[in-house]
Amino acid sequence: MQERFTVEYHIVGDENSALEQAKIIRLEQTVEVSDELVPPGLIRDQVIGQIEHFAALNSQLFTATISYAVDTTALELTQLLNVIFGNTSIKAGIRVHRIDLSPTLLRNFGGPRFGIAGLRKQLNVLEKPLLCTALKPMGKTPEQIAELAYLFALGGVDVIKDDHGLTNQSFCQFEQRVTLCAQAVQRANDKTGKNCVYAPHVTAPSTEIKARVTYAKQAGAGALLIAPGLTGFDTMRALAEDEQVNLPLISHPALLGSMVISPHNGLSHRVIFGQLQRVAGADASIYPNYGGRFGFSQAECQSIAQGCQESMGNYPAIFPTPGGGMELARVPELLQFYGDDVMFLIGGSLYSRSPDLVENAQYFLSLVGR
Amino acid sequence: MQERFTVEYHIVGDENSALEQAKIIRLEQTVEVSDELVPPGLIRDQVIGQIEHFAALNSQLFTATISYAVDTTALELTQLLNVIFGNTSIKAGIRVHRIDLSPTLLRNFGGPRFGIAGLRKQLNVLEKPLLCTALKPMGKTPEQIAELAYLFALGGVDVIKDDHGLTNQSFCQFEQRVTLCAQAVQRANDKTGKNCVYAPHVTAPSTEIKARVTYAKQAGAGALLIAPGLTGFDTMRALAEDEQVNLPLISHPALLGSMVISPHNGLSHRVIFGQLQRVAGADASIYPNYGGRFGFSQAECQSIAQGCQESMGNYPAIFPTPGGGMELARVPELLQFYGDDVMFLIGGSLYSRSPDLVENAQYFLSLVGR
Structure with a gap:
């Protein structure tokens, strides 16, 4: 479960609330339980999302890049969309800004034929x-x-x-x-x-x-x-x-x-x-x-x-x-x-x-x- | 092509601009050409949407109920969604508030089995x-x-x-x-x-x-x-x-x-x-x-x-x-x-x-x- 891909989210709020949201996205998009219920070991170390980068775009807008294990997607496009934004789509003020897929995912989906x-x-x-x-x-x-x-x-x-x-x-x-x-x-x-x-x-x-x-x-x-x-x-x-x-x-x-x-x-x-x-x-x-x-x-x-x-x-x-x-x-x-x-x-x-x-x-x- | 169903849209704007948007929706969701290019006869009389009701919700929000011919949907759920909101989804300030399907459409889709x-x-x-x-x-x-x-x-x-x-x-x-x-x-x-x-x-x-x-x-x-x-x-x-x-x-x-x-x-x-x-x-x-x-x-x-x-x-x-x-x-x-x-x-x-x-x-x- 080593390989990971990343999603960059833009989050509205002040710095504390945006960072808090980023921490929640990690969980919401994977295990969907609160932090204290995340078991140690594989699930905590690899299954949940990891914040790779967090920075201000302005005082009320922040960017958070979160990585996910490729294995969470089951190499399915439906599930890839689910991991990228399934539940978090229901939250106001969070937008998927870009995705950066990993080599395995890019090979897995054939992409444009022409x-x-x-x-x-x-x-x-x-x-x-x-x-x-x-x-x-x-x-x-x-x-x-x-x-x-x-x-x-x-x-x-x-x-x-x-x-x-x-x-x-x-x-x-x-x-x-x-x-x-x-x-x-x-x-x-x-x-x-x-x-x-x-x-x-x-x-x-x-x-x-x-x-x-x-x-x-x-x-x-x-x-x-x-x-x-x-x-x-x-x-x-x-x-x-x-x-x-x-x-x-x-x-x-x-x-x-x-x-x-x-x-x-x-x-x-x-x-x-x-x-x-x-x-x-x-x-x-x-x-x-x-x-x-x-x-x-x-x-x-x-x-x-x-x-x-x-x-x-x-x-x-x-x-x-x-x-x-x-x-x-x-x-x-x-x-x-x-x-x-x-x-x-x-x-x-x-x-x-x-x-x-x-x-x-x-x-x-x-x-x-x- | 007699039977019609309706979609209620909520449109942001002042009264004139909201009414203008409603008139555009009629065309955008069906023939996708401007009014002067709509041919007379069947297309103008039945294929394009018809504004059945238009009223203020407040000074900057209006409701427009537009009817469409059931035949435009080809009795397909994909195309029904397309007629309801396909292109208009790309416009800011217009929301599908509710739909009111007609008997033929309601019979055509089986609905909940249980x-x-x-x-x-x-x-x-x-x-x-x-x-x-x-x-x-x-x-x-x-x-x-x-x-x-x-x-x-x-x-x-x-x-x-x-x-x-x-x-x-x-x-x-x-x-x-x-x-x-x-x-x-x-x-x-x-x-x-x-x-x-x-x-x-x-x-x-x-x-x-x-x-x-x-x-x-x-x-x-x-x-x-x-x-x-x-x-x-x-x-x-x-x-x-x-x-x-x-x-x-x-x-x-x-x-x-x-x-x-x-x-x-x-x-x-x-x-x-x-x-x-x-x-x-x-x-x-x-x-x-x-x-x-x-x-x-x-x-x-x-x-x-x-x-x-x-x-x-x-x-x-x-x-x-x-x-x-x-x-x-x-x-x-x-x-x-x-x-x-x-x-x-x-x-x-x-x-x-x-x-x-x-x-x-x-x-x-x-x-x-x-």
Whole structure:
């Protein structure tokens, strides 16, 4: 039980109360008994968390880095999340700021199968940002959705995903939509010579997701869209590690907002939209960019991009995929902010610029020098 | 597409901005395009959300009830969560206060298989509160854990659950622990004539949970503990609806704290620990009681108890299961607060009162008149 990994928590309070909270987290996240009930020996020496570092960030905010034995996680992603924050999530004023997994954990979870390099290779776009868009709105028929997919692929959109609200509604059933969209994108690729991919949304009941993924694969989907906040992170991990799936995973933030939105509670943007996405095998992580319809700050978006790309064992870097109401006019600014290794998710603005969706997509590509 | 269900959101802001947010939620949760891009006809008339009620709670907090077409959910729990709060979860100052599902949705999800009446029948405890405890701490061997289970069952604890940190650690493997604990509780029941049950923790990777549940069932587990915040709510739903499982489900709040802890973001205590638990088939919902180690208020706990027990289609009421550092001395107060239809989860205090765990459990039962 020697190997340990660490979690950095930010704790609100004065120094004494924050340190007291850190001491409690050690126990709450492992043995869940008070200090006097912790047996001596292995449990006290290794099972409980250990405070490795404690310091002030300001007079009312402290950082505590706590290490846990890898063995407490049982090498399960569900239990890893449990050790990181299970019970402590219920306490106000404590936030998971970052995680630092150990070699055994990083080897245990396969991580992103494609990453930036793999996805670029599949799309045959070896430099400059990628462009992603969403097929919408909900309420259109599969034929109408597929027609949009065709036009966007003709215009050169790299990843054409279902809107995340499309699953298997009676008015737009999964199998019909996926078949038609995959065919439409293939038809466009045949004309353009490009490798645009269609990414159907496979978030589904736990009992049905495997069948949807299998169907999507055989129908010709080139990637998959999934929302781990709806399915659980481990469901995405299982898809990423499944040899038979072997498709890039685009992760959608649905419902995950509730875990990051309050600055001193929950988990940080870096952890939720960066680090955990990679542990769970996403190749691209969608989140709302600063200055769009949602309220993330520049610093939060920067931390997400870092979480997607900073060194993390042998995991490849993945695409930060900012979306959430970005205007085409902002592309130059965002290029400067994110650099070239980014996938821009542009929905509404790619529909509304002009009625010619092909030209809209081409215009976007010209903005990033493609 | 006639049938609709409703979600009540609480929105921070002045009246104009809150109403504007409500109008945006209608779109964000369905078509995800701006109003001018919503096509006329079916999509505008039925697919987008409709504001059914809007009113002030105070000058800076408003309530908006929005209805959605049942068809937008595809009758999937994952997609229901998506429609309720997928993207809007990423906005600060908007909270899901309660949900009101429609008949079709309530019939579609099986709900709690046992509920209060069913669990009472199984345990043969037809009145007065139930007692639940946790086997801990992590780090003990399966033999040591089973010995605790034996003593608690001998003392008459109704539901003896794994601590939620126990899964399949190398030092306390699932199969060995479950076998020994189920046998230990059976041995005690043979002596006492009671029907105490052992509830192993089956939270596991999505690819392994079925095997664990099957093992637990054949080993004699009388209930199951699962943490939907770690597995996703739909995984619990699938267990509840599975005829072959057919065991009461005790739901643990791990990680769900991040979604409720900030008062004006995320989802309410009533929704997360009451209403959604029932939709997803829990028979008992564990949460930290007011005045323990965690910070829930009396009003929040009351709303959870209501969410567990108020009328909801044909779903049975389920046990609110307050825990999180409750002292035995508080039982009289809590009896008054919750009434008889409650399951008290008492961990540390049942271990620390005296070294005689059997007597501690008996003492607890005497406090509730059993």
